[in-house]
Amino acid sequence: MLCKGAASAAPRAEAPNAEARNPEAGSPKAEAGSRFSMPDPATARCQMVDSQLRARGISDPRVLDAMLRVPRHEFVPAPYRAEAYDDHPLPIADNQTISQPYVVALMLESLQLTPQDTVLEVGTGSGYVAALLAELAAQVFSIERHPALADNARRTLAALGYTNVRIFTGDGTLGLPANAPFDAILVSAATLHVPPALLSQLREGGRMIIPVGSSDSQQLQFIRICHGHPVVSLREPVRFVPLIANPESSNND
Numbered sequence: 001m002l003c004k005g006a007a008s009a010a011p012r013a014e015a016p017n018a019e020a021r022n023p024e025a026g027s028p029k030a031e032a033g034s035r036f037s038m039p040d041p042a043t044a045r046c047q048m049v050d051s052q053l054r055a056r057g058i059s060d061p062r063v064l065d066a067m068l069r070v071p072r073h074e075f076v077p078a079p080y081r082a083e084a085y086d087d088h089p090l091p092i093a094d095n096q097t098i099s100q101p102y103v104v105a106l107m108l109e110s111l112q113l114t115p116q117d118t119v120l121e122v123g124t125g126s127g128y129v130a131a132l133l134a135e136l137a138a139q140v141f142s143i144e145r146h147p148a149l150a151d152n153a154r155r156t157l158a159a160l161g162y163t164n165v166r167i168f169t170g171d172g173t174l175g176l177p178a179n180a181p182f183d184a185i186l187v188s189a190a191t192l193h194v195p196p197a198l199l200s201q202l203r204e205g206g207r208m209i210i211p212v213g214s215s216d217s218q219q220l221q222f223i224r225i226c227h228g229h230p231v232v233s234l235r236e237p238v239r240f241v242p243l244i245a246n247p248e249s250s251n252n253d
């Protein structure tokens with residue numbers, strides 16, 4: 001097991017007050033000794049990073065460090081927590097899913113985020129990707145259409161000490177015009193067509209990663225704005241829940 005880098009870094013994401021503010025979450029140590037029939041969460045993360053990410057070619061040290069730090073088990077519903085670091089997506093509330101760690105890492109790596117970047121995520125879900133983005137960028141805006149998921153993600157992120165993420169409830173296909181332009185946009189749900197509003201909210205040189213396709217055939221598309229035009233490159237095949245537009249929506253935090 002390699003796990004170089006962040007293993008010694010102070011894990012902001014495991015703030016000691018996390019358990020008190022979020023009784024669902026439990027502390028990593030308590031879980032290691034009780035409900036967890038797996039190594040303690042830090043060791044499980046280390047194994048996840050080595051065997052699922054590094055071994056498959058994820059090499060950006062900032063992405064690997066962030067994935068070592070963020071406690072994925074805090075974002076997973078209690079019945080699935082023992083599987084939090086396994087190599088597959090998991091169910092969350094409202095029939096949605098928290099994505100497979102490898103797919104999350106692929107998407108994050110493609111965006112080449114800097115600590116100065118402002119990022120939009122569409123599809124907050126559990127808040128796990130928002131937490132990773134918060135580790136990698138200066139400011140994160142994330143939109144979720146299900147109010148209960150948005151509330152839960154807000155609570156989890158606050159309990160873990162994240163102060164640079166704002167969660168909005170509404171239709172992410174509209175983006176957040178008031179907070180644009182963005183350096184990067186990560187879309188966590190699949191669409192047949194890239195929403196034009198999202199393209200228009202990227203700054204020059206801005207990047208977007210988005211799963212495009214139908215429910216049984218999707219591919220990640222990486223888009224960069226060059227001289228005012230989107231340049232698309234096709235990436236890995238993936239499977240995401242659908243991006244569902246609501247024309248009557250307005251986005252509130």
Ligand code: SAH
Binds near residue numbers: 122127149
């Ligand atoms: N990134 C999430 C996984 C998200 S699953 C995580 O880390 O857990 C995709 C999410 O997109 C779901 O929660 C779904 O409700 C949401 N979604 C689908 N269509 C949407 C839309 N138009 N606007 C905002 N969120 C949407």
